[in-house]
Amino acid sequence: MTLLFLRCNPLQKLILIVEDDVAIREMVVDALVKAGFDTREADDAESALTLVGEKLPDLMLLDWMLPGHSGVEFARRLKHKEDTSEIPIIMLTAKGEEHDRLAGFDAGIDDYVTKPFSPRELIARIRAVLRRTSMYGGPSAIQSGKLSLDPASHRVLSNNQPVKLGPKEFKLLHFLMTHPERVFNRVQLLDRVWGRNVYVEDRTVDVHIRRLRKALFPFGADNYIQTVHGTGYRFSSENQ
Amino acid sequence: MTLLFLRCNPLQKLILIVEDDVAIREMVVDALVKAGFDTREADDAESALTLVGEKLPDLMLLDWMLPGHSGVEFARRLKHKEDTSEIPIIMLTAKGEEHDRLAGFDAGIDDYVTKPFSPRELIARIRAVLRRTSMYGGPSAIQSGKLSLDPASHRVLSNNQPVKLGPKEFKLLHFLMTHPERVFNRVQLLDRVWGRNVYVEDRTVDVHIRRLRKALFPFGADNYIQTVHGTGYRFSSENQ
């Protein structure tokens, strides 16, 4: 297998369009490229997943009707996977699918555009969604004080020194770092890090927090994770 | 002038609807109330501003065409003011205003709904926007003099220095700060902070007030909490 390292402009947002109608796809890609976006194309959920695996896009355009799975179901799956849950999704729907739109919103879809749409409107909506979501939690590395965490390479650095973390610890730190200055109780953390419908003891969180702190301690970075007595834990770049 | 103290559920999101068509307004309010939202109504920009000044809404529904100013212009003004710039806005537009929608997105409007719309779609969109925006910077911090209390991060800052408080102290201060300039007797405080059907001695309140003051003392912020002899306690941003 060959790995392709594509050099891409980091300032250029990557849009993944999943749509089986070639005509629409080309029209959209054309508009996106002209608007200065980088694009990837897929015509079904399968190949879309492959592309997502290669490089997390900054936004996805998802056709409502896809061969195999429906678009919403695919969106729901993405939203449930930790590493892809933050990718904003815009749905492309045909007229008269009004009722189902509601299901889409519930699935965590950020916006939708009704076919036929004007390229200008599409671009405007993409920009609007990106503006909203890129405020926090882009797919690029998260920096916080001397800590930096890169979801893509699955690495944590403290003062450019690699920190060794287990998968759960990484996920936990990742979640906390993407939601700094906010307290989460144990159940919330279990929900967001371990996943819904997973039953584990509350106190398991404490143990993992402890392990995280232990791993960060040699770098003097353990105090980023703070205990809020009676409530839960908080990540804060401001010590104390 | 009469001041009405409305008891409102802090978990209930406050939606401000600005719309001059009474029929639409009532329909929307009806739907919102049924969906569990708290609402305020205004029929022009003027009165909308007054209401915003009284209490910052969690979201605004803005009619495209308003008497006096246009809706977008009003939105732009809100987005430029520091304290209101974070309020998400959903525009209500009539059919055939396609072109202008783009201007709306540029003005920082979060979404728009085309009239006529179904209540269900409206609610779904409101929920979607709230979900997106409340992820970060949810119910913003309460500021009072040099003190600020942020429920999301569960933090109290005095001159940007963190104040260490226990859970009960935090809750007590939180309650007092959300009801400033108002005296509460010990039973009322026990009810609202400790919870109904909890029996503890009245004097316990005194002790916690004492602990709060002690924690605030190093910052010279202890005199925000004032004793009203024979009655109870009051939080006041004006010292003395």
Added chain:
DNA sequence: TTTTTTTGTTACAAAACTGTTACTGTTAGG
């Protein structure tokens, strides 16, 4: 397979928090 790593649970220790009390200082009114 064996070995290593990761994970969840538990038990106990340590720390933090809470409510009560007893005592002291204050206030308001006679």
Added chain:
DNA sequence: CCTAACAGTAACAGTTTTGTAACAAAAAAA
């Protein structure tokens, strides 16, 4: 000025919450 009700304060003991280490099961790697 005196007094009775009221509020401030510190100390204490009991409770709850969190930290920590050790262990065994599960998963991953070799």
